[in-house]
Amino acid sequence: MQMSFVHLHLHTEFSLIDGMIKVNQLAEKAAELAMPAMAVTEQSQTFSAVKFYRAMQSHGIKPIIGSEIKVIDNRLNESFNLILLSQHFEGYQNLSRLISKSYIEGQRRGIPFVNYDWLKDNNEGLIAVDCADNGSFTNSILQQDESKIEKKCENWLSLFPDRYYFELQRIGLKGQNNHISNAIKYSEKFDIPVVASNNARFLDEDDFEAHEARVCIYQGYTLNDTRRPKQYTAQQYIRSSEEMQELFSDIPEAIENTMKIAQRCNIEFVLGENFLPNFKVNENETQDDRLIADAKAGLARIIEDDDKITNENSTDYSHRLDIEIDVITKMGFSGYFLIVADFIRWAKENGIPVGPGRGSGAGSLVAYALDITELDPLEYDLLFERFLNPERVSLPDFDIDFCMDRRDEVIDYVAMKYGRDHVSQIITYGTMAAKAVIRDVGRVLGFPYGFVDQIAKLIPFDIGMTLDKAMEEEKELRQRYNSEEDVKSLMDLAKKLEGLSRNAGRHAGGLVIAPKPLSDYMPLYCEEGSQATVTQFDMGDVESIGLVKFDFLGLRTLTIIDWALRDVNRLKKQNNEKEINIRKIPLDDPETYALIQRMDTTAVFQLESDGMKKLVSRLKPDVFDDLIALVALFRPGPLQSGMVDDFVDRKHGRARVQYMHDDLEFALKPTYGVILYQEQVMQIAQVLSGYSLGAADLLRRAMGKKKPEEMAKQRQIFTEGAVSRGVDEKQATMIFDLMEKFAGYGFNKSHSAAYALVAYQTAWLKAHYPAAFMAAVLSSDMDNTDKVVMLFEETRRMQIEVEPPSVNESFYSFTVINEKSIQYGLGAIKGVGAAAIDNIIAERKENGPFENLFDLCKRIDLRKANKRVLDALIKSGAMDSLGAGRSTLNENLDKATSLAEQHNKDLDSGQNDMFGLDAPASSSEEEESSSVYDIIKDWDDKQRVMYEKETLGFYLSGHPINRYKQELSRITRKLYGLKTGDVKVAGYIMSIRKSGMREEFDVKIDDNTSRKVVVVKSDDYEKYRNYLIKDHLIIVHGRARNDDYYEGGIKILADSIFTIDDVRKPGNPFNLTSSLKLTLHESQMSNGLINNIKTILHKYHHDVSNVVVKYVKPDAAGLVPFGKEWNVRISDDLIDELMNILDINQIEIEYNPKVKNNNSLI
Structure with missing residues (x-):
């Protein structure tokens, strides 16, 4: 290295608080400046280490890995910053251990500190640089304590002999000259070298504002x-x-020492080598031995249990198994398969649902034999080489689905088995995306919210959108950028920050298992007070350093299947019937395919969206291969390319099935000659051109990447191979062109088959055990009110009753009563926690049903089920079985809890001891006489259902719209089954949300048949603001449009909005006349009733709506119009008074079109 300067104090964008240097740009800059080496010293972490290392090496620059840590010295009651630089890999490991420990044991108010004492055992291979800003030496200078300074220098030199430096900075901060003069002084006195740095935080000088x-x-x-x-x-x-x-011309040694430090730092990461965790096997047994034995034993069980495997084809299975085992053992992955098989076996043995497979792993027969997957790869033509290619060495990657609620138990088992310090979840980073960075920068620039919101909304809501791309696509954004200074300032600053790492999080499923403690490879990170660590390297970097990643994914559907089977098998056990094993159900069940073809697929995995239902209606799957295809077809590529149309037409005989070549029928027959799967591309290359399946997998990858040079090479290989096998060259070229075209749309068949199986299982449960299935689905979505409402609609449609919640009947989740009824779960009541529910159920189980509110309050733990919880239970209807109306229960709640508290105090003080010696004789009588309800009038229907909505999220026992049902039926359509076009609809407002993407408001309405979103433009929102109030009824005239983004696949674009009073008025927007029709029976005709009706009509007299009486006798009925003197203005108050003397079914409001007469409206 020639004499130069090396940056030794530098934060990249991965210092999430104050760094903004992008690693690749830094490497380019360093190369441009001909820098021989460079260090990265992120604050208290090494998030960027691998990326930095690779980027620097790719530009011929020596990478130095370090960190700026915070040290706490309890002896001196002070904390300070210290830069540690790794001299070699052992030094890096010590740094990693220190940082890990600082997060796990040393956090204070969220800041990780390294204890000074820890440095004594973990300083080997580390160079220490005392920070010029807030360093140990700096703090002592400020205290002007010379003896303390000298003692510190001696301590640091003993701790880091020949490895301790003073940092010097000249970056314009106050006090730096004083620091430098003192550093020089003590440097000479104690022979401590000084080293210059620029404490870099951004790339170029003009980036300062962006950094700020x-x-x-x-x-x-x-x-x-x-x-x-x-x-x-x-x-x-x-x-x-x-x-x-x-800058340091007066202290040249400070520059020279940066080079000397760089020469001493020679870290090398081991990249490209794999470090598999150690799976223990028996003595005198290798991992290969165990894999072979377990796989062959597993296959033997499969052959014995599967009627489809005969003596003739069993040799195919044995041969395939031998081929796979040979590849796995030669590639050194036996341990990987054994580890996955072990934790899946543990999960299943402990009743934790595991998915049948996901991704290409389902193509492995060894995985099937080890019970890792549950699909026979030979039966469905799934290819092992798609998962593990012997011609391309890469780690296998099983994606495993577990029950969402119990996934963490499996992770805990793995941590226990391999050591908690060997196992961790993986970090992931959030970045400053285009739309978000506009909002962030607008805020720090102090621009008004409205202005920033306007600009942010001009950024298209597309995945991968950038500010530059938005400028290209959005004309208004370009115009405003070029004409408005504030927009230009906002955009220019935002562009500098766009894409920077903003926050750290936990990867959804990634788990790493290491053969040694993870801190030997990289530091760990965790939140304060938590032991749940994540790696400081993201998934790509974890794999780069050779550690094995396992995907532990949570799938809610597995939980649903498990819960449904529990209910089904509980009832079967009670009836001495054989229990259901979901793995053994037939895959050719007519009832299941009939349900799918009817599009009764709400809540069925993968098949419930409106778009998928439309595809189902066209395809009409009747075999399992069709379901596999269905999952693969429902993607943008096939849908937009015409592939779906071709597939459907071929299946139903409307188009000819062609295989391009006779030898391809075996591969393309399940998809009617259409190349749908990636595996089919591989099979075509193998059969037609003589590719090995490994080479065919490389061809598939090349086609996916579309690199021209590689494609030209592959085209030649394919064509020459096909011609050598007797295929016409022109035909071979045509087939290659088709393969290349469809490879872009091709889907992984193994993944599609695995998810098709889960879809089939849920459809089978819905077809055969609908109540159990819907109870499980409702339980899984208890926290999602909108989903529960949609599922209730489906349950009603299936003619399954949902009994209301009950403290004497319900459990936490929804449960099956019988084949046609479900019990509401207490866990779905808002504000009622698991602890309260568990306490109520345990007490009921032990001592029987609760007799009344007083009995319940005495018997439960009021610390767990407090008054707020009890109030929610009353309002939801869960206490309807306690002998009083809801209003009475609510009125007596304070009394009941007070009596219960006094009762419990008496028990605690011994007044009611086992002999009753100390208890007053009348205490039990007094208590009993007090435990009597103070009866009050019950809530009316509207109040009752409003409380239900408050506690359940929707109306259960009724709906406030019911009182308007007859009236609205004359002028509006139901939301359920709503078709596109011009519509008039009505509903109660459930929520109002300003759309983040558009200048619009999403107003969700509910009419007791369904919920739909009404889209209201901002201008219209202001116009109708007084109408748009939560829990109020509105009538909407607008246009219904298909839109899969919205619930039910429909949105309603509002043209005008009204209240029910608007419609009842003369000159109403629908050009209708209204009349009040009362139905009276002969048996009711008494002077009292007639007089009461007259009194009410007189009270609301107005020349708006005429009154008609339908008089009903046992043998006849007739209409009697009242005269104009009885006309009324129809209102809710009028209806309420009439409902006090008549049934609601006797009161009707009719609407009729106005008719023209003499050019006037009457």
């Missing part, structure tokens, strides 16, 4: 806020060697 914005986003300040801390300067960029040499 980045800091403000994190801290919550605006840039012009005079109170915000200003810790950085415009000088903290990547200075060149020449700039640094000039």
Whole structure:
């Protein structure tokens, strides 16, 4: 290395608080400046280490891995910053251990600290640089305690002999000159070298404002806020060697020492080598031995149990197994298969539902034999080489689905088995995306919310959208950028921050298992007070350093299947019937396919969306292969390319099935000659051109990447191979062109087959055990009110009764009563927690049903089920069995809880001891006499159902719209089954949400048949603001449009909005006249009733709506119109008074079109 300068103190964008240097741009800059080496020193972590290492090496620059840590010295009661640089891999491991420990044991208020004492055991191979800003030495200088300074210097030198430096900075911060003069002084006295740094935080000098914005986003300040801390300067960029040499021309050794440190730091990551966790086997047994034995034993069981496998074809299975075992053992992956098989076996033995497979792993017969997957790969032509290619060495990757609720138990088992310090979940980083960064930057610039919101909404809501792309696509955005200074400032600053890492999180399913403690490979990260660690490297970097990643994914559907089977098998056990094993159900059940073809697939896995239902209606699957195809077809590529149309037409005989070549029939017959799966591309290459399946997998990958040079090479290989096998060259070229075209749409058949199986299982349960299935589905979505409402609609449609919640009948979840009824789950009541429910159920189980509210309050733990919980139970109807109306129960709640508390105090004080010696004789009588309800009038229907909505999220025992049902039926259509076109609908407002994407409001309405979203433009929202109130009834005239983004696949674009009073008025928007029709029976005719009706009509007299009486006798009925003097203005108050003397069914409001007479409306 020639004499130069090396940056040794630098934060990249992965220092989420104050760094904004992108790693690849840094490597390019370093190469441009001809820097020989560079260090990265993120704050208290090494998130960027592997990315930095690879980027620097790719540009011929020596990477140095370090970190700026925070140290706490309890002896001196002080904390300070210290830079640690790794001299070699052992030094890096010590750094990793220190950082891991700082997160797991050393966090204070969310900040990780390294204890000074830990440095004694973990400093080997580390160079320490005392930070110029807030370092140990700096703090002592400020205290002006010379003896303390000298003692510290001696301590640090003993801890880091020949490895301790003073950092010098000249970046324009106050006090730096004083620090430098003192550092030089003590450097000479104790022979401590000084080293220059620029404490870099951003790439170029003109990035300073963007950096300050980045800091403000994190801290919550605006840039012009005079109170915000200003810790950085415009000088903290990547200075060149020449700039640094000039800056420290008076202290040249500070520059030279950066080179000396760089020469001492020689870390090498081991990349490309795999470190599999150690799976223990018996003595005198290898992992290969165990794999072979377990796989062959498993296959023997499969052959014995499966009637489809005969003596003739069993040799195919044995041969396939031998081929796979040979590949697995030669590639060194026996341990991987054994590890996966072990934790799946443990999960199944402990009743934790596991998916049948996901991804290409379902193509492995060894996996099937080890019970890792549940699909026979030979039966469905699933290819092992799609999963593990012997011609392309890469780690196998099983994606495993577990029950969502119990996935963590399996992770815990793995941690226990391999050691908690060997197992961790994997970190993931959120970035500053285009739309979000506009909002963030707009806030720190202090721009008004409305202005920023306008610009953000001009950014299209597309995956992968960037600000540059938005400028290209959106004309208005370009115009405003070019004409408005504020828009230009906002966009230019946002572009500098776009794409930066913003926050760290936990990967949804990734789990790493290492053969040694993970801190030997990388530091760990966790939240304060938590032991749930994540790696400090993301998934790509974890794999780069050779560690094996396992995907533990949570799938809610597995939980649903498990819960449904529990209910089914509980009832079967009671009836001494054989229990259901979901793995043994026939895959050719007519009732299941009939249900699918009817599109009764609400709540059926993968088949419940409106778009999928439309595809189902066209395809009409009747065999399992069709279901596999269905999952693969329902994607944008096939839907937009015409492939779906071709597939459907071929299946139903409307188009000819062609195989392109006779030898391809075996591969393409299940898909009617259409190339649908990636595996079919591989099979065509194998059969027609002589590719090995491994080479065919490489061809498939090449087609997916569409690299011209590679495709030209593959085209030649394919064509020459096909011609050598007797295929016409022109035909071979045509087939290759088709393969290349469809490879872009091709789907992984193994994944499709596995998910088709789960879809079939849920459809089978719905077809044969609908109540159990719907109870399980409702239980799984208890927290999602909108989903519960939709599922209730489906349950009603299936003619299954849902009994209301009950403290004497319900359990936590929805449960099956019988084949046609479900008991509502207490866990679905808002504000009622699991602890309260568990306490209620346990007490009921032990001592029988609750007799009344007083009995319940005495018997349960009121600390767990407090008054707020009891109030929710009353309002939901869960206490209807306690001998009083809901209003009475609510009125007596304070009394009941007070009596219960006194009762419990008496028990605690011994008044009611076992002999009753200390108890007053009358205490039990007094208590009993007090436990009597104070009866009050019950809530009316509207109040009752409103409380149900408050506690359940929807109306259960009725609906406030019911009183308007007859009236609305004359002028509106039901939301359920709503078709597209011009519509008039009505419903109660459930929620109002401003759309994040558009200048619109989404108003969700409910009419007791369904819920739909009404889209209201901002201008119209202001116009109808007084109508758009939650829990109010509105009538909407608008246009219903198909839109799969919305629930039910329909949205309603509002043209006008009304209230029921608007429609009842003369001159109403629908041009209708209204009349009040009362039905009176001869048996009711008494002077009292007639007089009461007259009194009410007189009270609401108005020349608006005429009154008609339908008089009903046993043998006849007739209409009697009242005269104009009885006309009324129809209102809710009028109806309420009439309902006090008549049934609601006797009161009707009719609407008729106005007719023209003499050019006037009457």
